[in-house]
Amino acid sequence: MAEFSTAIIDRGDVSVINVSGYLDAHTAPTLESNFTELIDNNKFKIVVNFKDLAYISSAGLGVFMAYVEKIRDNAGDIKLTNMNEKVYNIFDLLGFPLLYEIFSTEDEAVNKFNKSDKVGNDESK
Amino acid sequence: MTNYTNLNADKINILDNIQFRLFLGSSGALLVFKLLFSGSELIVYKLVTDLLIISAISFLFLFLMDIFEKRNASPFSLIMNIGILNAFVFFLIMFSDSIMSLLFENVNEKLNNPSLVSTIITLAYILLIVGFIIYVFITLRHLFFFRQSGSQKIYFYTMLVFFVLASLTAQYFGANELSFISDTFMIISVLLMLLNSLRISWIAFIVKKEKIALLVLSIVIAVLFIVNLNNSGDATVHSKMLSSISPSLKEFTEIIMLYAAIYFSVLFFTTLFHIPTAEAFDRKAEEVSSLQYFSKLITQVLEYNELADTVTDITIRVSGANASWIIWREKDEFISLANKNIGFIDSNLLNKFILRKVDWENLDDTIFLKLSDIEVQSKLSQKFRAMAISPLKAHGKLQGLLVAICKDDKKFNEEDKNAIATFSDYASISMENSRLLEESIEKERLERELDVAREIQRKIIPEKNPEYEDLEISSVFVPAFEVGGDYYDFFKISESKLGILIADVSGKGISAAFIMAEIKGIFESLSKTIENPREILIKANDILISTLDSKTFVSAAYCLIDFNERKLNIARAGHCPVLLLRNDTAQRLKPSGMGLGMSREKHFEDTLDELIIDLKENDTIVLYTDGITEAKNENLDDFGEKYFTEILLESRNKSSDEISKKVINEVSMFAKNHSQYDDITLVILKWKPRHSEERGRDRQKIKLNGEKEWQNSAQQL
Missing domain, CATH: 3.60.40.10 (PPM-type phosphatase domain)
Incomplete structure (x- = not known):
């Protein structure tokens, strides 16, 4: 099938994974290795930007399921942004909006992380 | 040596052999004939004796030929055997005098007027000598035909005919005005000996070590033959014993020994001249045989890593390197593969150096690098001096690099470069083939797996x-x-x-x-x-x-x-x-x-x-x-x-x-x-x-x- 690629950009302590192309059973390992790498480096605040994603299969969806528990156990989260309608529908059918925070822009997702940090810090004070 | 023992092993069913029986028959007939008509000076008597001897020799010749044909001995081991037998005969001739003197008071008397015992002993002695002579002759024949095309037969058999003619005529015409006949035959025989001794093409195909051994062996054998020839002069008991049975036979043994002496002398000089080129020849031969071996290997189903191991193994053999490994490209990473005589830590260190130093992406040919170029002096650059790097390409794309490394910086030359280059071309194709094969096996496995999956699905719906x-x-x-x-x-x-x-x-x-x-x-x-x-x-x-x-x-x-x-x-x-x-x-x-x-x-x-x-x-x-x-x-x-x-x-x-x-x-x-x-x-x-x-x-x-x-x-x- 068509190509798939990812790029990781750090925005403060939030890591943004930009995914593009076709995410299916054959290309999922690329994204999996991205998540493993981030987790190994103790980066648990992850935003996945779907702006350039054309298609996602159920195996692609599985990648998010595989890592979310570990990330949340470490006070992190996976937030999803910039989905086109088709991609959103796939996520929606499966009930992902019930499990993940989905934003329309990357900034919103990053801000949400920062805000919750602040709240967390305020609380600790 | 081994052949010599094999000869004994074959003797188990020796009596069943028709040729050996005929040989025994002829020898027996000769004995009986000798006992009956001893001392006769008639030409007919001599002719019958010679005929019996010729038949005995022929049968023994055919019998031994049979054994020789069945065994495909290397020339080197054949020559070893000759050396051993020659030494044995040397002692036999030397001590024949004293032993016979011990047995009989007057040897000359006995030979002229033989008793039953002396005839049997003489005959036994002669059969030993005949056996030796035939063995030598067959070996020389074998060496003559070894790695020789068939058209040369005529020279050899012409020579044999002249040997026989010279031996026979010496007895009958040797002492009178017709001696020129036997002399002519003798001269032609010697010329043919010289001519045939020059056919030693097989020498090129043995390895250097064997060549050196052969050099020593051939001179020793040549000298032994000359000494033996010298020791069998007319006055010796050996000569007398032979003459008492048949002067022709004595002549024949001398001719064969002369031929052997000439052959081994020529062999000595030929080997001497081959020694300087021996190493290069060995290298080439090794290269060819390695490639043959390798091409045989790749037609078999080989596991990928096993193949890589073979590649580095053969690289060391063809280039005389001390260590070798493959830098293999996996996606965008380079890993060491199939390391031979070098650890992974060392090879990985060198990989970095090579990849930085060499424009590997555009590498088309084998190149040499000196390790002294390494910026950081390390134990490695002291241990190894030179390396040869060859690209492994498949479908025009670089798959990896084949590296051979050497302790001596003068070691690698153009020859090695060609050897490694030829070999790496071969290796890259076969490694790619192996990879494709593995892929197709994997694909087949997946397809079978899918068949099972479809079957499950079909059954549960x-x-x-x-x-x-x-x-x-x-x-x-x-x-x-x-x-x-x-x-x-x-x-x-x-x-x-x-x-x-x-x-x-x-x-x-x-x-x-x-x-x-x-x-x-x-x-x-x-x-x-x-x-x-x-x-x-x-x-x-x-x-x-x-x-x-x-x-x-x-x-x-x-x-x-x-x-x-x-x-x-x-x-x-x-x-x-x-x-x-x-x-x-x-x-x-x-x-x-x-x-x-x-x-x-x-x-x-x-x-x-x-x-x-x-x-x-x-x-x-x-x-x-x-x-x-x-x-x-x-x-x-x-x-x-x-x-x-x-x-x-x-x-x-x-x-x-x-x-x-x-x-x-x-x-x-x-x-x-x-x-x-x-x-x-x-x-x-x-x-x-x-x-x-x-x-x-x-x-x-x-x-x-x-x-x-x-x-x-x-x-x-």
Whole structure:
């Protein structure tokens, strides 16, 4: 099938994974290795930007399921942004909006992380 | 040496050999003849003696030839044997004098006037000498023909004829005015000996070590033959013993010994001249044999790593390097492979150096590098001095680098460069072939696995649809090549209730098939105790959350039709919406719910809704999997839910079978230029109550409630 690629950009302590192309059973390992790498480096605040994603299969969806528990156990989260309608529908059918925070822009997702940090810090004070 | 012992081993059935028997017969006849007519000076007597000797020699010759032919001995071992035998004969001749003197008081007297004992001893001695001479002759013949084309036969056999002529004539004409005849034969014989001794082409094919050994051996043997020849002068007992039986035989043994002396002298000088080029020749021969060996290897099924090991092994052999390994490109990383005589830490260190130093991307030929160029002096650069790097390319793309490394910086030369280059060309092709082979084996394995998966899927999907008078049921299932994990089933809960499940396992192939089988088991058993779709899905999630791995989930929709109540109850766990065709509209029934196996019990339960609908006559319920809506055409456009709904609405007044047929036709038309990637499942239910009038009126109230319920959550398309 068509190509798939990812790029990781750090925005403060939030890591943004930009995914593009076709995410299916054959290309999922690329994204999996991205998540493993981030987790190994103790980066648990992850935003996945779907702006350039054309298609996602159920195996692609599985990648998010595989890592979310570990990330949340470490006070992190996976937030999803910039989905086109088709991609959103796939996520929606499966009930992902019930499990993940989905934003329309990357900034919103990053801000949400920062805000919750602040709240967390305020609380600790 | 070994051949010598083999000779003994062959003697076990020696007596069965017809030629050996004839030889014994001739020898016996000779003995009897000698005893009967001793001392006769008649020409006839001499001729008969010679004939008997010739026949004995011929039979022994044929017998020994037979043994020789069966054994394919190397020239070197043959010469070893000659050396040993020669030494033995040397002592035999030397001590023949003293031994005979010990046995008989007057040897000369005895020989001229032989007794029975002396004749037997003389004959035995002569047979030993004859055996030796024949052995030498056969060996020389063997060496002559070794690695020689067939046309040379004539020279050798002409020589043999002249040997015999010279031997015979010496006796009969040697002492008178006709001696020129035997002299002529003798001269021609010697010339032919010289000519034939020059055919020593096999010398080139033995290795240097053997050449040096041969040099020593050939001179020793040549000297021994000369000494033996010298020791068999007319005055010696040896000579007298031979002459007493047949002067021709004595002549013949001398001719053969002369031939041997000449041959081994020539051999000595030839070997001497071959020594300087021996090493280069060895190298070339090694190269050729390595390549032959390698080409033989690659035609066999070889495991990839095993092949890489062979490649580095042979590289060391052909180039005389001390260590070798392969730098293999895996995606964008370079790894050391098949290290020979070098550790991975060292090779990895050198890899970095090589990759920095060499424009490997455009490397076309073998290049040399000096390790003294390494910026950081290390133990490595002291240990190794020079290296040769050769690209391994397949289809024009660099696969890796073959590295050979050497302790001596003058070691690598142009020859080595060519050897490594030739070899690396060969190696890259074979490694690529091996990789392709492994891939195709893997592919075959996957295909077999998929066969199993398809078989499982075929068995767990219902063979036929249940039949009801009030409900038309139609189902279509089109499996994808890579089993997509679709599953549907019907559960007859009671006479008046039917459960319908449609599910899609994430992932493909054999693992998806196993999960499908698990789902079937779960729903088969749950549907026996639980009627409510929502509750069934909750229970199924409870079970699946602990058995599915974290990235696998199952989307499912479960419908319950109550024939008495005329109701449809739907719960949906992350599956495509259920479509309801009523009048001219299609409604998406999409109660909230996430896929099975995605979230813990409580969260799943909290977010799962159900939908209850009162069925009306001609209501058509459509359950499907994303194999339909995500079917693709050549432009990778989706078939899409919108188009799907349009087709459904167009054919809504037809029977359920006709509707599903229409849909499948449309999907296959749409996707005809694109391979089917996912399973396609379509289940269509059409509500056709028998007594619609009365029953419909009875249920008026409930229907109204039901409509309210689904209108809240269902979108209208």
